[in-house]
Amino acid sequence: MSELRINLTKGISLFKYNKKAFIGFIIILFYVLMAIFGRYIVPLSLESNFSERYLAPSLKHPFGTDYFGIDIFAQIVNGARTVIGLSMTSSFFAVLIGTILGILRGYLTGKIGQLVDAIISIFLVIPSFPALLIMAAIFADSNLNMVQISLIVALWLWAPLAKQVSAQVMSIKSKEFIEASKMLNMPLYYIVFKDIFPLVAPYILVNFAMQLKGAMEFTIGLMFLGLAKFDSTHWGIMLNYALYQAGALYTPRAFHYPFFIILNIILLIYGGIIFAQGLEETFNPKLRGHE
Amino acid sequence: MKFILNRLIYLLFVLFIAISGIFFLINKMPGDPAYGLAVSISQQRNMDINKALEIAHQMMGIDTGEPLFIRYVKFLNQFIRGNIGYSTYYQTTVNEIVAKSLPWTLLVVFISILISFIIGVYLGAFSAQKRGRAVDISISFVSSIIQAIPPFVLAVLILFVGAIKLRIIPLGGAYPVDMEPSLSMDFIISVIKHAIGPIVAISIPQIAVWTLAMRGNTPQIMEEDYIRFAMIRGVKDSTIARKYIRNNAILPLVASLAIAFGYMLGGNTLVESIFNYPGIGFYFGKAIALRDYGLLTGLFSLIVVGVIIATFLAEIIYSLIDPRVKVK
Numbered sequence: 001m002s003e004l005r006i007n008l009t010k011g012i013s014l015f016k017y018n019k020k021a022f023i024g025f026i027i028i029l030f031y032v033l034m035a036i037f038g039r040y041i042v043p044l045s046l047e048s049n050f051s052e053r054y055l056a057p058s059l060k061h062p063f064g065t066d067y068f069g070i071d072i073f074a075q076i077v078n079g080a081r082t083v084i085g086l087s088m089t090s091s092f093f094a095v096l097i098g099t100i101l102g103i104l105r106g107y108l109t110g111k112i113g114q115l116v117d118a119i120i121s122i123f124l125v126i127p128s129f130p131a132l133l134i135m136a137a138i139f140a141d142s143n144l145n146m147v148q149i150s151l152i153v154a155l156w157l158w159a160p161l162a163k164q165v166s167a168q169v170m171s172i173k174s175k176e177f178i179e180a181s182k183m184l185n186m187p188l189y190y191i192v193f194k195d196i197f198p199l200v201a202p203y204i205l206v207n208f209a210m211q212l213k214g215a216m217e218f219t220i221g222l223m224f225l226g227l228a229k230f231d232s233t234h235w236g237i238m239l240n241y242a243l244y245q246a247g248a249l250y251t252p253r254a255f256h257y258p259f260f261i262i263l264n265i266i267l268l269i270y271g272g273i274i275f276a277q278g279l280e281e282t283f284n285p286k287l288r289g290h291e
Numbered sequence: 292m293k294f295i296l297n298r299l300i301y302l303l304f305v306l307f308i309a310i311s312g313i314f315f316l317i318n319k320m321p322g323d324p325a326y327g328l329a330v331s332i333s334q335q336r337n338m339d340i341n342k343a344l345e346i347a348h349q350m351m352g353i354d355t356g357e358p359l360f361i362r363y364v365k366f367l368n369q370f371i372r373g374n375i376g377y378s379t380y381y382q383t384t385v386n387e388i389v390a391k392s393l394p395w396t397l398l399v400v401f402i403s404i405l406i407s408f409i410i411g412v413y414l415g416a417f418s419a420q421k422r423g424r425a426v427d428i429s430i431s432f433v434s435s436i437i438q439a440i441p442p443f444v445l446a447v448l449i450l451f452v453g454a455i456k457l458r459i460i461p462l463g464g465a466y467p468v469d470m471e472p473s474l475s476m477d478f479i480i481s482v483i484k485h486a487i488g489p490i491v492a493i494s495i496p497q498i499a500v501w502t503l504a505m506r507g508n509t510p511q512i513m514e515e516d517y518i519r520f521a522m523i524r525g526v527k528d529s530t531i532a533r534k535y536i537r538n539n540a541i542l543p544l545v546a547s548l549a550i551a552f553g554y555m556l557g558g559n560t561l562v563e564s565i566f567n568y569p570g571i572g573f574y575f576g577k578a579i580a581l582r583d584y585g586l587l588t589g590l591f592s593l594i595v596v597g598v599i600i601a602t603f604l605a606e607i608i609y610s611l612i613d614p615r616v617k618v619k
Contacts, residue, residue: 125305127598130557130575130591131313137579137587138316217441221561224443225579243447243565252456259451262444270439277435 021278024209027271035084038077044233046070054254063260067245072238072257076264079233083216083268085146086153086234090215093154095208098161103192103200105162106169120166123159132156132218136227149228153218161207168200202283209279212272220265235261298606302599309595314366317584318359347379376589380581385589388574395465396563396570399486400555403493408548411501416537418502419509430502437499443561446492450565453488460488463567488566493559497551501544508540515539542612546605553601557594 049069057064063072105116135152144152172178173196181191222228223236231237242258333343369375376385418430453460466472466481512518513536521531556571560579563572571590578586 121301122305122308125302125595125598125602126309127554127557127594130560130594133560133575133579134313134316134587134591137582213439220441221443224561225564225576227579239444239447243450250455255451255456258447262448265441265444266436266439269441270436273435273439 018278018282020274021282024271024273024275024278027267028212028275031080031084031268031271034077035080038080042074042077044071044074044078046232054251054257056253057256057260064256066241066257067254072260075233075238076235076260079231079235079238082146082231082234083220083236086150086219087212087215089147089150090153090157090219091208091211093150094157094211094215095161095204096158097154098158098207099165099200099204101158102162102165103169103196106166107173107192107196117166120159120162123156124163128156128159129218129221132222133225133227136222136225144228149219149222153215153222157211157214157218161204161211164207165200165203168203169196172196172199202279206276206279206283209272209276212276213269216265216269216272235265239265294610295607298603302603306595306599310367310370310592311363313588313591314363315359317588318362370592375592376585378578378583378586378589380577380583380586385586385593388586389571389590389593392570392574395486395568396556396559396572398482399489399493399563399568399570400552400559402486403490403497404548404552404555406490407494407497408501408544411498412505412537412541412544414498415502415505416509416532416540418506419540420532422510427506431506434499434502437496438503440496442492442496442559443565445495446488446562446565449488449492461485465569485568489559489562489568489570492562492566493555504544504547505540508543509536512536512539543609546608546612549601549605549608550598553598556597557591 046068047070049065052061052065052069053067055061055065055069061071061073063076066072066075101116101120105113105120107113108116132153132155135155136149139148139152178191178195181195186195219228220234220236220239223234224240226237226240232241238261239258242254242261329340329344329347332338332346333340336343374384374386375389377383378385378388381388414430414434418427421427449460450462454462461467461484463485465485466478472478518531518535521535526535557575558572559570560572560575562568563570564576567573571593574586575590575594577583578590
């Protein structure tokens with residue numbers, strides 16, 4: 001338990017000496033706040049106003065307007081909700097599946113361990129994005145909600161994490177204090193949750209941040225292809241509109257439309273990447289002197 | 292030899308699982324996979340939907356009276372003979388679609404990987420050499436930003452800037468419709484012009500990946516005993532940097548190269564769709580949009596086969612580079 005506490009205090013003081021993690025955290029926090037409060041501050045009106053079609057960015061419309069004369073900034077702010085929601089839930093599920101199967105694989109020996117290992121290897125080899133597209137296509141007409149879509153996305157994200165976690169667990173389980181717990185006849189859940197879990201916990205946190213990149217790419221890709229639709233302001237769907245709606249491809253002055261969507265996608269993913277890098281630099285056992 | 296055989300059997304097993312998985316996933320779905328084809332037949336020939344459904348089943352080789360398991364065995368049998376399915380939308384075999392689309396995908400993937408690998412390795416090695424200096428910091432910074440750009444998002448940007456604003460690249464296709472494929476200079480130039488969008492969209496994020504991988508690999512190698520020994524022997528610094536460090540840092544990347552190649556076969560669905568570039572990914576995207584499950588199954592199987600061959604090659608390369616792998 002003390003290990004976990006050390007990790008937590010490290011986590012809090014981490015921002016003091018890791019700039020990357022700090023900046024990444026601020027970027028993610030910014031979008032999370034946008035997702036939670038954005039729609040109250042910047043209300044979205046989806047009423048078409050053709051006299052304001054494809055207006056360039058101005059004070060009134062910071063990101064300009066789209067084909068229907070709707071403010072793009074308001075759409076981005078309101079879309080953050082589903083973008084953040086989907087990618088966070090997908091990452092969460094991916095980390096959950098990956099951690100459970102990874103610990104199982106690392107700790108168990110014998111037939112069950114081999115079975116889990118086989119499952120992990122199969123998911124590692126099958127190309128995830130095409131597989132995800134097929135599943136999404138099959139379920140596309142059945143109006144999935146956010147949790148269901150996240151589960152489908154997570155199904156194709158968890159495998160690399162499970163493999164890494166199992167490697168970590170395998171190196172931990174031969175340590176003396178585990179042997180001691182075993183000799184004291186501690187139950188399995190105690191060994192897994194009190195002895196092993198605190199040691200892999202920072203690792204899992206780093207991976208949650210890393211999964212965000214994959215989760216965002218996957219969900220935005222799905223939305224872009226129109227395979228999951230429940231919010232027209234999701235950035236993936238906006239990007240689709242920017243490209244294909246009403247001859248946008250032949251309208252050079254509409255460039256600001258895709259540009260601002262792309263800018264926000266990249267900034268959010270970048271935030272996730274440097275947050276993960278910063279965390280890793282802080283928690284990496286090699287740099288920290290774990291033994 | 293035993294190691295190679297073991298891996299081969301294992302990967303064939305994974306292939307079997309993947310193909311079976313997709314077969315059952317599609318066939319256990321609610322609805323009839325032949326329904327889409329039946330609708331288009333009944334509209335074209337103005338006939339009853341039930342009769343069209345019957346024709347559709349015949350065309351796709353589905354006997355609805357047959358139990359699922361028999362159909363599965365038939366599917367596997369056809370697959371082993373190299374017949375990977377029938378496209379209901381294009382009304383032709385998937386093999387034929389693969390034959391006309393695979394060359395374009397291979398062209399784009401091959402050039403992209405070559406360009407990005409060479410540039411990435413050089414940038415990474417250079418960056419590692421200047422570790423901590425301004426050049427290194429800016430290379431890492433730019434690489435990690437580029438890493439954050441999904442290829443298809445970059446594709447949208449390139450399409451807008453290149454094809455719509457500046458009008459220097461075409462809006463789609465692999466070559467102009469009014470041109471006959473030939474070995475003439477004009478044709479080759481227009482093929483390159485059409486391929487440039489997808490190539491740039493795929494290469495730029497890849498360059499960042501290789502740069503960071505190479506930069507990350509290098510310090511580990513600098514710690515090796517043979518580097519220290521070479522220094523003690525008085526080998527010139529530049530020789531150590533080039534021959535000892537760079538060459539050894541590239542080795543592990545070569546195996547990743549094979550894997551990257553495999554995954555790119557299917558990973559470019561969005562990029563090829565955005566550029567309307569008629570490769571495997573483009574038809575995969577079409578199959579998804581049209582719910583053409585025959586084409587979908589066939590192309591997915593092909594992609595899995597590609598990935599498995601690539602993984603197998605990578606494992607052989609790994610075992611050649613690092614004999615310790617075999618023991619495990």
